Amino acid sequence: KQEVTQIPAALSVPEGENLVLNCSFTDSAIYNLQWFRQDPGKGLTSLLLIQSSQREQTSGRLNASLDKSSGRSTLYIAASQPGDSATYLCAVRVVMIKAAGNKLTFGGGTRVLVKP
Amino acid sequence: NAGVTQTPKFQVLKTGQSMTLQCAQDMNHNSMYWYRQDPGMGLRLIYYSASEGTTDKGEVPNGYNVSRLNKREFSLRLESAAPSQTSVYFCASSHNYNEQFFGPGTRLTVL
Numbered sequence: 230k231q232e233v234t235q236i237p238a239a240l241s242v243p244e245g246e247n248l249v250l251n252c253s254f255t256d257s258a259i260y261n262l263q264w265f266r267q268d269p270g271k272g273l274t275s276l277l278l279i280q281s282s283q284r285e286q287t288s289g290r291l292n293a294s295l296d297k298s299s300g301r302s303t304l305y306i307a308a309s310q311p312g313d314s315a316t317y318l319c320a321v322r323v324v325m326i327k328a329a330g331n332k333l334t335f336g337g338g339t340r341v342l343v344k345p
Numbered sequence: 346n347a348g349v350t351q352t353p354k355f356q357v358l359k360t361g362q363s364m365t366l367q368c369a370q371d372m373n374h375n376s377m378y379w380y381r382q383d384p385g386m387g388l389r390l391i392y393y394s395a396s397e398g399t400t401d402k403g404e405v406p407n408g409y410n411v412s413r414l415n416k417r418e419f420s421l422r423l424e425s426a427a428p429s430q431t432s433v434y435f436c437a438s439s440h441n442y443n444e445q446f447f448g449p450g451t452r453l454t455v456l
Contacts, residue, residue, distance in 0.1 A: 272448055273435065337387050
């Protein structure tokens with residue numbers, strides 16, 4: 230059974246510092262990995278999707294890396310801002326045996342606070 | 346485009362009452378999902394639908410039923426609500442195995 234872990238559960242940094250968020254998964258046979266942001270009381274916003282064949286994906290100040298062999302992904306947020314304060318979730322897509330079915334297994338999230 | 350929309354946003358039920366949560370997407374996605382999010386338990390898949398006319402159980406399907414009404418709409422029904430079903434419910438959609446997009450959620454309290 231795939232298990233996804235995000236450590237630490239909470240992180241506080243001063244504005245301007247780079248953020249490094251970790252995600253680890255137990256089964257390296259993944260299809261892809263997705264990073265989300267969730268603001269309090271809101272839904273999940275997709276940030277980046279990395280296919281299993283990719284090593285990294287970039288969008289603006291965000292960069293996500295993927296190392297399937299070690300079961301790890303890292304989300305880097307450059308020059309953090311107070312508006313980056315949110316919970317960040319990673320999710321691994323496992324292709325189910327049945328055709329066309331697929332599910333995301335989520336980590337518990339890292340709650341980030343960027344202090345002005 | 347509205348993306349994924351969910352109704353209602355909030356709901357309070359008494360134990361034993363029934364209700365249906367509605368979800369619709371306008372992205373022409375074939376796959377749709379229902380998740381619940383609980384403190385300390387994270388997000389868990391309840392049911393999913395890989396295409397119109399098909400549905401499959403996820404991790405926590407007990408106490409729920411779903412209907413894929415058409416390509417756009419996927420509803421979740423609680424036949425006899427229990428306090429253990431107090432949660433935040435999210436609908437999501439994707440094109441096959443690609444990026445999943447989530448709705449804003451429904452906060453459900455069962456007394």
